[in-house]
Amino acid sequence: MKIFVYSAHRFEKHFLEKAAQGKHELVYSAYALNENTAKLAQDSDVVSVFTSDDVSAGLVNLLYDYGIRFIALRSVGYDHVDIIKTKELGIKVANVPAYSPYAVAEHGVALLMALNRKIILGQQLMKKNNFSLDDLIGFDLHGKTIGIVGTGKIGTAFAHIMNGFGCNLLGFDITPNEELIQQTNISYTSLEDLCRQSDVISLNCPLNGQTKYLFNKNLFSIMKKETIFINTARGSIVNTKDLIEALGNKTIAGAGLDVYENEKPIFFSNHLNNVIIDPIFDKLRSLPNVLITGHQAFLTKEALTGIAETTFSNINDWANGEKCPNEL
Structure with missing residues (x-):
């Protein structure tokens, strides 16, 4: 099959080529799928898209x-996909329902540790020959309460790591994870109660109609002032303006973010010679109690291998006329 790969990044090509095993013709484009680039895929059998594609x-x-x-x-x-329209037209769509959940979970922990222990500030001060410790006080994670919103594969991996730190775990999910309850000390509660009790809150839930702007001024207002807020899920689960307000007036202590609600025109590209016109993003990244990474939580060799292998497993099923178990 001829496969047109939109939003192709240098970091993933090796993994895609290896997973394809020479069975398909791959055409790569660094361009995202949009109205101006859709015609590039003409004469292809399959298009492969990323989160930045329309x-x-x-x-x-x-x-x-x-x-x-x-x-x-x-x-x-x-x-980012109109599934209703694809079904209406008979276009088959398949996702990668799971890859290394540890990649995202461990990145969330890295954001938490860097924020809590002031790693970035400490490095900046050291480079200036300032070895004072006065502004670098953090807190022990041991014994603290960690609120985990969404306890699927990634939330479960994050819970196990925090359980290993000796933390108390609170969970919020539509369907409690019974296996996780057996394996850790997690207890499920309401979202409001989780926000009131937690010293750290980690978002690991999907973005949908029920979760868009799930975190807003109302929830931030009931959090502890010492709360560190971690989001490695989707940017639009959080109302960014409300988060900025909560961080600015010290309603909460800090935020570690791998996602941003208006990230699509910004992340995954080099803007070194461009001006980014986004006052909300500029304000967010200027705050001293915020650490942002550019949607890189998934970026491990194991995760990239899993993504590529599942992508081509889906394509091979279609090529062979077989039912694809990952169709949406």
Whole structure:
């Protein structure tokens, strides 16, 4: 099959080529899928897209007109895809429902540790020959309460790590994870109670109609002033303006973010010679109690291998006329 890969990044090509095993023709484009680039996939059998691509209804129509009947996602999330429209047109879509959950969970812990122990500030001061410790006080994680919103595979991995630190775990999920309850000290509670009790809150839930702006001024207002807020899930689960306000007036202590609600035109690209016009993002990254990474939590060899292998497992199923278990 001829596969057009949108938003192709140098870091993933090796893994994609290895997983393809020479069975398919791959055409790479650094461009994201949009109205101007959809025609590039003409004459292809499959398009492969990333989270930064636009697969809304209008784009689905364009892809259909160009003969595309299969869309292979290189991601777990599919909130950027109009699934109703793809079903209406008969375009098959499959995602990567799971890859190394440890990649994202461990990155969340890294953000937490860096914020709590003032690692970035300490390095900046050291480079200036300032070895004073006065502004570098953190707190022990041992014995603290960790609130985990979403206890699927990534939330479970994060819970196990925090359990190893000797933390008390609170969970919030539509469906409690009974296996996790047996393996750790986690107890499930309401979202409001979790926010009131937790010293650290980690978001690990998907973005959908129920979770968009789930975290807003109301929830931030009931958190502890010492709370560190971690988001490695999706940016739009959080109302960024409300988060900025909470951080600015010290309603909460800090935030470690790997995602941002308006990240699509910013993340995954080099803007060294460009001006980023986004006052909300500028304000967010200027705050001293915020640490932001550019949606890199998934970026480990193990995760990239898993993403590539599942992507081509999906494509191989289609090529062989077999039912793909990951179709949406």
